[in-house]
Amino acid sequence: xxxxxxxxxxxxxxxxxxxxxxxxxxxxxxxxxxxxxxxxxxxxxxxxxxxxxxxxxxxxxxxxxxxxxxxxxxxxxxxxxxxxxxxxxxxxxxxxxxxxxxxxxxxxxxxxxxxxxxxxxxxxxxxxxxxxxxxxxxxxxxxxxxxxxxxxxxxxxxxxxxxxxxxxxxxxxxxxxxxxxxxxxxxxxxxxxxxxxxxxxxxxxxxxxxxxxxxxxxxxxxxxxxxxxxxxxxxxxxxxxxxxxxxxxxxxxxxxxxxxxxxxxxxxxxxxxxxxxxxxxxxxxxxxxxxxxxxxxxxxxxxxxxxxxxxxxxxxxxxxxxxxxxxxxxxxxxxxxxxxxxxxxxxxxxxxxxxxxxxxxxxxxxxxxxxxxxxxxxxxxxxxxxxxxxxxxxxxxxxxxxxxxxxxxxxxxxxxxxxxxxxxxxxxxxxxxxxxxxxxxxxxxxxxxxxxxxxxxxxxxxxxxxxxxxxxxxxxxxxxxxxxxxxxxxxxxxxxxxxxxxxxxxxxxxxxxxxxxxxxxxxxxxxxxxxxxxxxxxx
Numbered sequence: 001x002x003x004x005x006x007x008x009x010x011x012x013x014x015x016x017x018x019x020x021x022x023x024x025x026x027x028x029x030x031x032x033x034x035x036x037x038x039x040x041x042x043x044x045x046x047x048x049x050x051x052x053x054x055x056x057x058x059x060x061x062x063x064x065x066x067x068x069x070x071x072x073x074x075x076x077x078x079x080x081x082x083x084x085x086x087x088x089x090x091x092x093x094x095x096x097x098x099x100x101x102x103x104x105x106x107x108x109x110x111x112x113x114x115x116x117x118x119x120x121x122x123x124x125x126x127x128x129x130x131x132x133x134x135x136x137x138x139x140x141x142x143x144x145x146x147x148x149x150x151x152x153x154x155x156x157x158x159x160x161x162x163x164x165x166x167x168x169x170x171x172x173x174x175x176x177x178x179x180x181x182x183x184x185x186x187x188x189x190x191x192x193x194x195x196x197x198x199x200x201x202x203x204x205x206x207x208x209x210x211x212x213x214x215x216x217x218x219x220x221x222x223x224x225x226x227x228x229x230x231x232x233x234x235x236x237x238x239x240x241x242x243x244x245x246x247x248x249x250x251x252x253x254x255x256x257x258x259x260x261x262x263x264x265x266x267x268x269x270x271x272x273x274x275x276x277x278x279x280x281x282x283x284x285x286x287x288x289x290x291x292x293x294x295x296x297x298x299x300x301x302x303x304x305x306x307x308x309x310x311x312x313x314x315x316x317x318x319x320x321x322x323x324x325x326x327x328x329x330x331x332x333x334x335x336x337x338x339x340x341x342x343x344x345x346x347x348x349x350x351x352x353x354x355x356x357x358x359x360x361x362x363x364x365x366x367x368x369x370x371x372x373x374x375x376x377x378x379x380x381x382x383x384x385x386x387x388x389x390x391x392x393x394x395x396x397x398x399x400x401x402x403x404x405x406x407x408x409x410x411x412x413x414x415x416x417x418x419x420x421x422x423x424x425x426x427x428x429x430x431x432x433x434x435x436x437x438x439x440x441x442x443x444x445x446x447x448x449x450x451x452x453x454x455x456x457x458x459x460x461x462x463x464x465x466x467x468x469x470x471x472x473x474x475x476x477x478x479x480x481x482x483x484x485x486x487x488x489x490x491x492x493x494x495x496x497x498x499x500x501x502x503x504x505x506x507x508x509x510x511x512x513x514x515x516x517x518x519x520x521x522x523x524x525x526x527x528x529x530x531x532x533x534x535x536x537x538x539x
Contacts, residue, residue, distance in 0.1 A: 051130070054159040056081045058150065070156045072134040075106060075126065075144070078161075082148035093128050102147050106135065113143050118172050118191065170215040173238075175231055177223045183265035184227040186240055190258040191215075198251045198262075205240045205249040205262060212236075227264050240264070254444060296528045299343040299371070301518065302364040305330030306376040309354025314379035316498035322377045323352065325501040329489060330375045332511035340515040341522055342529040343370075361480040371450065371518065372480045377501060378488035386497055387464035389488040390455040392447035393480075446483040446521075453520045454487055457513035461506075462490065487514070 054067040063081035066074035084099035094107035105114045111125040126135040152163040172191035195210040216233035229241040305326040307313035313322025334345035364372040451469040490497040500506040
């Protein structure tokens with residue numbers, strides 16, 4: 001082909017060469033695609049740089065700690081450097097870290113870290129690399145170091161964590177809002193005791209946490225509640241915004257665990273604050289006590305004779321069935337109470353019928369009861385056990401024997417286990433606990449005082465040593481939205497006490513004792529409701 005200097009000449013390749021190169025590109029693409037996919041898979045499953053070594057300086061000593069690029073660190077190295085105890089589950093890789101009465105759970109994939117009874121979010125999930133569990137730096141700053149009473153900063157240049165003793169940890173707060181008609185409870189669950197001051201306005205209720213730094217669960221959260229629109233945090237102040245103006249509110253503290261309960265309602269429906277509440281919180285704002293004087297509205301008290309129908313309960317050595325004794329005593333209590341104070345007594349059963357445990361408190365809630373009294377007879381493997389016991393609700397039993405009593409009573413509906421009262425719940429134990437806690441948290445103080453008053457009176461009737469008031473997870477008490485107790489009036493397994501349980505005189509003595517206790521319970525809360533107090537019969 002002709003052409004002069006600088007002429008452009010199109011390259012010419014043999015046909016087989018063109019086909020060969022096209023085939024080569026196709027072949028290379030088939031090889032490259034799987035390779036890229038494999039590389040992507042490695043990235044997804046956590047391809048990481050090689051482990052480096054960093055250090056922790058704490059209390060004058062330096063300890064080695066594994067790190068990946070100064071962004072993630074080996075959790076067990078740091079925990080042991082701080083003197084904490086580390087236990088690993090070989091199957092799941094989950095670490096249990098304990099120290100100072102506190103506990104952390106952390107496993108591969110954990111980004112919401114359980115710390116005691118609260119959840120602390122961290123920036124990314126923990127992950128398992130070459131057999132070691134790594135967590136991002138903020139896990140150490142927010143969770144691990146505070147557990148040891150330390151705070152720390154990381155110097156990337158020196159690859160060194162420098163720790164110093166920290167001041168008091170901030171007060172961790174969790175919020176739950178539940179509407180139990182006609183009021184809404186806003187429960188502040190606290191990581192420890194706290195001083196608070198409260199104030200109310202036309203449209204909100206405020207709680208100020210004095211002399212302590214707080215760790216709020218969120219800046220602001222809105223709620224789908226008929227009375228509470230939102231809860232906001234700013235500095236040391238929590239604000240509950242009302243759904244409508246002019247609502248009334250009261251606040252009171254509870255312990256074990258530490259909580260501040262704010263109950264919100266319309267002026268005519270908000271109940272009086274539990275008396276005798278103690279703690280560092282300010283007095284309730286706008287307490288709405290019941291009317292006094294001759295026009296006092298009658299109280300409603302639900303009396304629940306235990307067992308019934310095919311569920312006999314315990315059976316005494318002489319053949320007396322618990323369901324028979326509880327029905328007779330329950331009827332006598334229901335008849336005696338209205339003579340003692342202005343009240344309407346409602347029986348959950350007045351004949352030999354079987355009633356599911358859940359339905360018993362449902363009746364009390366439906367009747368808008370002021371008190372719930374569940375009547376039972378005790379049983380023991382020891383034939384000599386005697387006396388009365390009064391219980392109020394707790395998810396954890398106060399002792400082994402209390403747990404045995406609760407397990408026996410809960411088995412009426414065929415529910416056993418550590419917490420059989422949750423068998424009909426949501427299937428989520430954490431949610432079930434919160435729902436139970438919200439339903440009863442405002443009444444535990446009153447329930448314990450009522451239990452104490454009943455126990456004192458029954459001790460005199462039984463003429464036995466005080467067996468004390470106890471706590472246990474009785475399913476029949478779960479969900480009650482009023483003070484609620486379970487009374488074991490005597491040991492049906494004891495031949496002598498079985499005979500007393502058959503006696504009409506003893507049955508009435510128990511009824512009178514319970515009525516005196518209820519009257520004493522209301523003597524400070526609603527004195528105008530008291531009519532008379534049955535006197536103990538001379539022994």
